[in-house]
């Protein structure tokens with residue numbers, strides 16, 4: 001199918017169904033299933049059906065429209081890599097940035113394309129124009145990727161990094177407590193508050209908009225060069241929650257597209273506000289900002305114009321077929337409806353928490369409240385190491401995980417491609433284990 005035909009179908013909102021011709025037809029569609037139903041959605045994945053894949057927080061399985069787009073570009077690149085790239089790179093890479101911008105409600109000139117959350121967080125934080133003595137505030141609950149990026153940033157710039165706990169017990173965390181702890185820890189030299197939207201160890205979702213509002217009050221008293229900026233590892237809210245960049249109120253939003261969004265593996269984005277772009281600095285030469293190349297050709301040194309998403313996008317040749325298939329992932333989520341995605345994820349996560357709470361020896365760590373949680377459900381089994389519980393579940397064909405945090409929990413991640421039946425299967429397996 002030609003790209004223009006794909007675009008037309010996408011515009012009509014039926015791409016994911018109609019693109020099927022010639023490819024494996026999902027059962028729900030073959031049987032006249034309801035396009036847009038959860039069963040139809042599950043049929044778009046080639047996931048092994050004997051396994052409960054509660055792994056959306058790790059690595060995506062490509063849904064059919066994404067697979068097909070990758071395959072189409074891969075074939076064309078294999079046939080004629082140089083000319084296919086020359087003819088399509090500008091347009092398709094811009095389309096990927098455009099799709100991400102539309103999804104986040106931000107102009108695509110504020111969006112950088114990355115390989116992953118890790119690359120986005122690392123690029124943005126280690127490139128910040130911090131001054132010696134500047135202060136960066138993060139939390140003890142943040143992930144390695146944020147902590148290590150900030151450590152490197154501090155090493156380069158002479159800024160100091162502080163980590164504060166956001167709660168005593170995550171089960172009892174509240175919006176008020178989180179916002180208060182953050183704002184009370186801000187100092188006159190604090191230039192960055194670096195947070196994670198949904199914590200990958202406990203599943204706690206931060207009230208980001210409320211934190212941003214509180215920081216706006218702090219900033220109202222400050223000169224422009226002393227403002228506190230808000231950075232977010234957003235990966236476990238991205239493709240789950242129905243919140244745009246402006247609603248969150250952050251300055252840096254970094255996320256991989258290869259988890260909850262079901263985008264191509266090895267893709268990610270970083271979105272930056274105006275003042276975020278002003279404080280950030282690229283670290284890897286861009287191939288998508290012509291002004292940088294022109295300045296180099298003319299031996300002008302620094303390129304004209306300010307920082308931008310394209311300028312922050314690392315250059316070099318890439319697995320282009322994956323980047324160029326990104327719009328299909330955003331289109332699929334839009335086709336399903338972002339509100340529905342969020343609601344469904346919360347319904348399934350809530351059902352799982354209820355099922356786990358009813359089991360003896362199981363302590364659910366993730367708050368039950370949907371305003372403080374998303375799709376990650378974390379829990380402990382008394383007397384069992386989280387890795388042992390993960391192994392027991394995997395031996396029963398249930399994919400759970402535990403991450404390398406100082407204190408680990410077991411994590412299950414119901415997403416829109418899971419079902420109520422799978423939640424029952426997980427609960428039954430855990431009943432055997434505990």
Ligand SMILES: Cc1ncc(COP(=O)(O)O)c(C=O)c1O
Pocket residue numbers: 057058115116117118119143145196198199200233235255256257268
């Ligand atoms: C909070 C958090 N940030 C970043 C990552 C890494 O994401 P990526 O694979 O997109 O770099 C993970 C886990 O995979 C995570 O849990």
